Amino acid sequence: MPLRLVKFALSPEHSEPPMFRPPDRLKSSYDAVIIGAGGHGLAAAYYLARDHGIRDVAVLERSYLGGGNTGRNTTIIRSNYLTPEGVKFYDESVRTWQDLSQDFDLNLFYANRGHFTLAHTDASVRTMRWRAEVNKHYGIDSELVSPDQVQQACPQLDLSCGGKAPIQAALYHAPGSIARHDAVAWGYGRGADQRGVEIHQQTEVTGITVKSGRVTAVQTTKGQIETPRVLCAVAGFTPRLLAMVGLRSPLVIHPLQAMVSEPMKPWLNPIVVSGSLHVYVSQTARGELVMGASLDPYELHSTRSTLEFVEGLAARMLELFPFLSQAKVVRQWGGMADMTPDFAPIMGKTPIQGFYLDAGWGTWGFKATPVCGKTMAYTVANDQNHKLITEFSLERFTNYALLGEKGAASVGH
Amino acid sequence: MKLMTCPLNGTRPISEFAYGGELRQEPAVTVSDQSWAEYLFYRNGAPGIKQEWWCHTPSNTWFIAERDTARDAVLRTFLFESEVQE
Numbered sequence: 001m002p003l004r005l006v007k008f009a010l011s012p013e014h015s016e017p018p019m020f021r022p023p024d025r026l027k028s029s030y031d032a033v034i035i036g037a038g039g040h041g042l043a044a045a046y047y048l049a050r051d052h053g054i055r056d057v058a059v060l061e062r063s064y065l066g067g068g069n070t071g072r073n074t075t076i077i078r079s080n081y082l083t084p085e086g087v088k089f090y091d092e093s094v095r096t097w098q099d100l101s102q103d104f105d106l107n108l109f110y111a112n113r114g115h116f117t118l119a120h121t122d123a124s125v126r127t128m129r130w131r132a133e134v135n136k137h138y139g140i141d142s143e144l145v146s147p148d149q150v151q152q153a154c155p156q157l158d159l160s161c162g163g164k165a166p167i168q169a170a171l172y173h174a175p176g177s178i179a180r181h182d183a184v185a186w187g188y189g190r191g192a193d194q195r196g197v198e199i200h201q202q203t204e205v206t207g208i209t210v211k212s213g214r215v216t217a218v219q220t221t222k223g224q225i226e227t228p229r230v231l232c233a234v235a236g237f238t239p240r241l242l243a244m245v246g247l248r249s250p251l252v253i254h255p256l257q258a259m260v261s262e263p264m265k266p267w268l269n270p271i272v273v274s275g276s277l278h279v280y281v282s283q284t285a286r287g288e289l290v291m292g293a294s295l296d297p298y299e300l301h302s303t304r305s306t307l308e309f310v311e312g313l314a315a316r317m318l319e320l321f322p323f324l325s326q327a328k329v330v331r332q333w334g335g336m337a338d339m340t341p342d343f344a345p346i347m348g349k350t351p352i353q354g355f356y357l358d359a360g361w362g363t364w365g366f367k368a369t370p371v372c373g374k375t376m377a378y379t380v381a382n383d384q385n386h387k388l389i390t391e392f393s394l395e396r397f398t399n400y401a402l403l404g405e406k407g408a409a410s411v412g413h
Numbered sequence: 414m415k416l417m418t419c420p421l422n423g424t425r426p427i428s429e430f431a432y433g434g435e436l437r438q439e440p441a442v443t444v445s446d447q448s449w450a451e452y453l454f455y456r457n458g459a460p461g462i463k464q465e466w467w468c469h470t471p472s473n474t475w476f477i478a479e480r481d482t483a484r485d486a487v488l489r490t491f492l493f494e495s496e497v498q499e
Binding site: 238239240242243248249250251252253297298299300301302304308338341397398399400402 | 428431432435446447450451453454455456457458459460463465482483484485
């Protein structure tokens, strides 16, 4: 338990100091500018200041801190991916997550629950087996389990799924966890702020100046900033930012929606995912079920949510958990996912000197927050791609070196 | 957007339609590997008014929709054969 929490519980007063300094005026120049105050951008700022001594950094956010996909995801943390590149990368992230609460002295409600990916068809059993073997090879705790073992961990689950898609096996990943997503942004934000990084909310980037292939300045709604280094960590807004510097990419924006039920007594300990039914669900510490589904089927730059989504997801939830038929959905929302053709991210240096990209995080970015922060901070500080991200470069598409993470990245593809 | 107008079958619920991606010009087969990769993988990801392939699935009618991808509003729909070919 963080020490601060103990002190807080024992103290007669329960005032909460502000997490960040009030925003100062933008200076006219910074050593580095990070666009996007979500988990990834703030984590990069934090590690730049903590590990690389680069503290003259401005983090620019068009809206409010953590208000994009950091605050809109379903908070699942796991490393049971399919490609060696992916597995190594996410494993590093999971290990960082485990002591992040101590690092921040802030309770992230990090809860290790175990993660079941259900297989309803022969084809998905085969993929699960493949993932389990790749994972084991890299020392990651993943195994194929029988329906009985699933039933034991989750007695409420209808193994026959209403008779339509009986569960044949599951991939069990013991390190699978959830965490409180807002707190992650606050923790990184506060840590960066304490080390001298400036976080400017309500500051939208309107242009980026590139002179002879090199970034020189960023224009914002609050004035111009001279800077030699820009890190772009803006998820669904990436194509607009790339247009400002004249780069092309494979990114296409699709909305991803999620919803939350009313709180109920704890009954669901593990995280349950079904690729065939397009469902993933976990129960938070507050007792709400957090549920997500697959992407909306067509490109859209909006965070609107739809009735069709709630109807569809609720129906598929009932296939798995028929006893929930009386449970109420209390909130729904959407986020803009920046999708790549191979379901792996785009990270690192770009053809423009001083312009670094942390994008293509589609529907799988939250779990990678710490390792993205670390590797991007390294990349920005040294102007050299960190060894964990070299395979994720933008050039992989024109080199025909795609990664093929589709089978493990999310559901319903 | 909950309705879409198929040029042949009229206005129908969006659930009857499938999205087929942005209308793009295929380069000649003799282009460099680099240009071919850009054609295969790169997309115009920024929001705006785009011409897209859509299919009315019950009748398997492929057509073009002009859609504002920021507002999710369809401006017009038409058959590829009737307008796009030059």
